[in-house]
Amino acid sequence: MADKVIAKDKVDAVEELTEKFRESTATMLTEYRGLTVPQLAALRRSLGDGASYRVSKNTLAKLAANNAGVSGLDEYFTGPTALTFVSGDPVDAAKALRDFAKENEALVIKGGVMDGRAIDAAEIAKIADLDSREVLLAKLAGAMKGNMSKAAALFVAPASKVARAAAALRDKKEAADA
Template structure:
């Protein structure tokens, strides 16, 4: 008969596996030394961006990662580690944690997983520089709109010039 404690751990490993499978991006950070106010502020920012923020036992995360074949992340699971999980915007957890770490030196990015690929600290910080999905879409739409706007302006100028030429003739 399996002990109650083991059942709870197996359930927690299954929960972690499901979250890692569904996630667009996962960022690991060392949070040791943050006070309650700082932690609350960080959690609020992450929640507003739709990012789930959890602290799990490293051994349980290690088991889940190994079962999913994400062994590369295991080396970063040392000491107190928090996990930020994004299901929609792959850059959100890296961007928010990186911005927060600039003013709170006790928070340190460790590593990340983006669509199954393991990123080290440098790559996670690089990922943090990518603007949010909405900004990228707006820029794309703006760049698509610009040539059409220029064409309409040009055609309008030609029409006005031709219209004024007819009046003078």
Template sequence: MPNERNQQNLSALRDTLKAVETFYVVDYQGLTAGQLSKLRQDIRDKGGQMIVAKNTLIHLALEGQQGDFSDILAGPSAIVLADQDPAGIAKALSDTAKGNDKGIPTMKGGIVEGNRVDVAVIERLASLGSKESLQAELVGVLSSHLSNFVGLLEAYQAKLSEGGAPEAAAQE
């Protein structure tokens, strides 16, 4: 019979996972306490959270909501919640892995905006900039196009006012 503490942890984990659309499952084994602490801080700075739980609890929590993750739940696992900035948190995980000899944490898979993804998709997300930098790029591109459009309109307006004045004089 399951103990009360595990039932409470399972309930809390299910509630947490219901509230987010994006999370990653990672293997963190091999990180020193300092590296793990820094990784948790980097994730928190990006608006995420790292939850270490037993694979059985993770499997049960995901079973009814997000599908079957039993294929990737081997060895120590942690769930990294990334609802605010999925690319930024994927980058923080990737940077930490590149920053040590063992390549840890190792990404196993996850859910991005409600869709299950594999490691390749998470790595592509990590290569993108943060959500804010991507939004800033989009605003820059849109503003340059709008600026060009306004310039064209002003040029046509000037052309029309130059060409329209003689016609008005001829009608009088």
């Protein structure tokens, strides 16, 4: 009877992980060997609301990834593995993992999957170096605003040249009349 309960727990865990793999915009795998419980709690807090950090058995995580149609992660399922499931912007989660790994060398970023494609630790580091979606949108808006201001000045320039020329002619005529 106890074996059936254990098996049911494993089936439930695989189903939950499968759903997480399907719903996530990105999943990043880390090795957490040597981190204390308070350090893991701090890591979870640093990830914010857009990501969750879950420790899992490799066999269950590998089975869940395969069930979700995610491939290319098998090489990363070695040693103690934790999964970071990202529901929002992967840049923020990658930055949080990178920054935490700098402070705690026990955390090792192994790799992950994003947009259905397996990525390695170097690619996660590149993602972490990107600006967040909000920052990129703000930069784009600023660039567009600057270009619109330049265009408005360009359109107004001929009219202002004519106005200045007319004012100069009027001043010249008034000087000649005086």
